[in-house]
Amino acid sequence: MSTDILERYLSWRRGRDGDPFRVRMPALGPVLFTGTPEGAREFFRAPVDLLEPPLPNPIEPMVGAASLILARDGRHRRERALLAPALHRNRISAYGNAIREAARAELSGERTGDPWRPGTRIDARAAARALTLRVILAAVFGIDDAARRAEYTTVTQEFLESFGSTLFMVPALRRKLFGLSGWERFSTARDRLDELIDAEVARRRADGGGGADLLALMLDTRYEDGSAITDTDLREQLRTLLVAGHETTATALVWALYRLHREPEALARLRAEVAAAGSDPGPAELMALPYLDAVCQETLRLHPPVPIVLRRLTGDLTLRGVPLSAGDTMGISMHLLHTDPAVWPQPRRFRPERFLERRYSPFEFAPFGGGHRRCVGAALADYELRIVLATVLTDVRLRLSPRFAHGPAPMSVPHTITVGPRSAITFDVAGF
Template sequence: MSTAAEPAGPAALSTPREPRLILLHALASGLDLERYFGWRRHRDGDPFLVRFPGFGSAVFTGTPAGAREMFRAPVELLEPPLPNPIEPMVGPASLILARDMRHKRERALLAPAFHRNRISAYGKVIRDAARAELDGERTGTPWRPGRRVDAREAARAITLRVILAAVFGIDEPRRLAEYTTVTTEFLNSFGGLLFLIPALRRNMFGLSGWERFTEARNRLDELIDTEIARRRADGGGGEAVVCKDMLALMLSTRYDDGTAINDTDLREQLRTLLVAGHETTATSLVWALYRLHREPGTLARLRTELAEAGTDLDPAELAKLPYLDAVCQETLRLHPPVPIVLRRLTGDFTLRGVPMVAGDTMGVSVHLLHSDPEVWSEPQRFRPERFLERRYSPFEFAPFGGGHRRCIGATLADYELRIVLATMIGAVRLRLSPRFARGRMPLTVPHNIATGPHAAITFDVLEP
C-alpha cells in the first residue's frame, strides 16, 4: 500500500503497514483519537491498520469511496467485532452486537418504536424536559443571570429524562428520581479504563472498578426486570400504554413466527436504549452549545430564525427549521458521538485494494470521512451554511454509521437534539466561561458508549 499522504487507490492491493510500539500507539489513540487517526493516514495513506490491545486490529478507511465499499458490502459478510468494548454495558443480546439473522429479527422487533411518526409524538416530552432543566427542577436553582452551569450535567439530565419517558413512560417524580439515580450510577461506573482495557474487568475482593460497575448494572437490571414483570402482569399495559412508550410497544410486537421477546433479551434491549439514547445526544448538545457560543455570527443567525418562527411553534415544526437543522448537522459532522464504525468479516473481501479474509475487521473513521478536503471545504471550520448549499451522500456524511446496521435511534437523536437546542437558545442567554471562550478546543475522549469533551464545559447565564 502507498505510504504517501494521499489515499491509496482501489488498485493498491497491498497490506497496510503494521504499527510498531503498539502500546505507545494505543496510548496516543486513547489520548486523542482524532489526531492519531489523522497522523496515521498522513503517514501511511488510506487505508491504514490500527491495533487495539485486547481487541485485535482493524483496517481503517476515511474516504467516501471506502465508506461506500464497507457500507455496501454483502450483509452476510458482516458482523459486529467481538470482543467489543461496550458489551458489558449493553449485553450480548443487544441489537448493537446481534449477528446474522438474529440482528435482522431484533431490528424488525424494535423498528416500529423508532418510526418517524411515533418519534414525533415525543416532541412535547423533549421540550418539557429541556424547560424543566432550565427552571431548576433538578438542582433547585433556575438558570438565572449570574449562575454558572455545567453543560454536560444539564445535557445528560435532559436526555436521560427524555429516554426514560420514551422507553418506560416515566414522568412521576419519585420513579423518575429513582431511575435517574440508578441509571446515572451505572453509566458513570463504566470509565475509560474499563472501556479500553479488558484485563481490568475482574474482581478484587470488592475493591475493583469492575465490581462497582457490575453492582451498578445489577441495580439497574432489578429496576428493569420489575417493570417488565409489572407490564406483563397487566397484559402489556393495553392500547393506552402502547401509544406512550417503547416498552409497551415491544411487549405487544411479535416476531415473524408469532413468538414474543423473552425477558432476558428484552432487558438487554432496554438497557441498550438507555445507554445509546442518552450519552450520544447529550454529547452532541454540549458540542452544539460550545460551537455556537464560539461563533457569534452563527448564534445570531440561529436566534433570528427562532425568533421569527415564534415561541409557540409546535415541536415537530420547530425541528424542521432549516438553519437549526444545518447547525445540528454541522455539529454532528465535526463531533460524531461514535467516531469509528467497525465490521468483522465472515468471508473474503477487499477494502480499498486491501485483500481481507474471514475474521479480519475493517472500519470507517468518521472524523476522517467528515473532514475529507475533496468533499468539505475548510473542513475544520464550523460553517452550518454548507448544509444549506448542498446535500451530502450517506458515504460522505455518516454520523450514525451506515448500511444495514445504521443506528436505529438516529431519528430520535436528530429530533431531540433540534428541539432541546432550540428550546435552550430561545429561553436563555449564555456565555462560555473564560476557560472555554478562547484557546484550544477540549480533547475528545471516551464516555461510556460515546465520546465527548474531556472537561465539563461551563457557561455563565446572562441578562436577557
C-alpha cells in the same frame, strides 16, 4: 487514550500511507481503515452475511450480548425488525412535547433547585445528561411520576458513572477483588438497574400491556414466527436504549452549545430563525427550520457520536483494492470521512451553511454509521437534539465561561458508549 490523539494519528497514517491503511488496535489486531466516500460506499454496501461486530467489544458489559449493537447474523435482523417500528420517525414525533418539557424543567431548576438565572454557572454536560435521561425515561418507560423518575435517574447515573474509562479500555481489570474492585461496583450498579427494568416489565405484563411508550410497543410486537421477545433479551435492549438513547444526544447538545457560542454570527442567525417561527413554536415547526437542522448536522460532522466503526469479516472481501479474509477487521474513521477536503472545504471550521448549500450522500456524512447496522435510534437522537437546542437558546442567554471562550476545543475522550469533552464545559447565564 484521547480520541483527539487517535484522530491525529489516523490522519498522519493516511497522509503517509494513503487510503486504505492498516493500524494495529489493542485486542483486535491489524485493522484496515478507510476514510473516503469511496471507501465508505464499499464498507456500508458490503454483503450483510459477511459482517459482524468485532469481539471483544468494550461496551458489551454495559449493553449486554443480546443488544442490537452487538447482535450478529440473523439475530441482528430479527432484533432490528422488532425495534425499528418503535423508533420510526412517525412514532417519535409523539415525544416532541415531552422533550420540550424536559428541557424547560431543567432550565427551571427542577433537578438542582437552582434555576438558570443570570449569574448562574452551568455545567452543560451534567445538565444535558439530566434532561436527555428524563426524555429517554419518558419515551422508553412512559415515566412522568417524579418519584419513579428520581429513582430511575439515580440508579441509571450510578450505572453509567461506575463504568469509567479504565474499565472501558482495560478489560483485564474486569475482575473481583473482595468487593473492592471497580468491576464489582459496576456489576452491583448494573444489577440494581436490571432489577428496576425487570420489575417494570413484570408490571406491564401483569397489567396486560398497553401504552404509547417504547416498552409497550416492544411487548406488543412479534417476530416473523409469531414469538415475543424474551425477558432477558428485552432487558438488554431496554438497557441499551437507556445508555445510548441519552448519552449520545447529551454529548451532541454540549458540543452544539459550545460551537455556537464560539461563533457569534451562527448563534445570532439561529436565534433569529427560531424567533421568526413564532413566540412558542411547537416541535413540528422547530423540525422544519433549515438552519437549526444545519447547525445540528455540522455539530455531528465535527463530533460524531461514534468516531470509529469496525466490522469483522466472516468471508473474503476486497476493500479499496485490498483483499481481506475471514477473521480480518476493517474500519471507517468518521473523523477522516467528515474532514475529507475533497468534500468539505475548510473542514475544521464550524460552518453550518455548508448543509444549506448542498446535500451530502450517506457515504460522505454518516454520524450514526450506515448500511444495515446504522443506529436504529438515529431519528430519535436527531429529533431530541433539535428541540432541546432550540428550547435552550430561546429561553436563556448563555456565555461560555472564560476558560472555554478562547483557545482550542477540549479534548475528546470515551464516555460510556460515546465520546465527549474531557472537561465539563461550563456556561454563565446572562441577562436578555
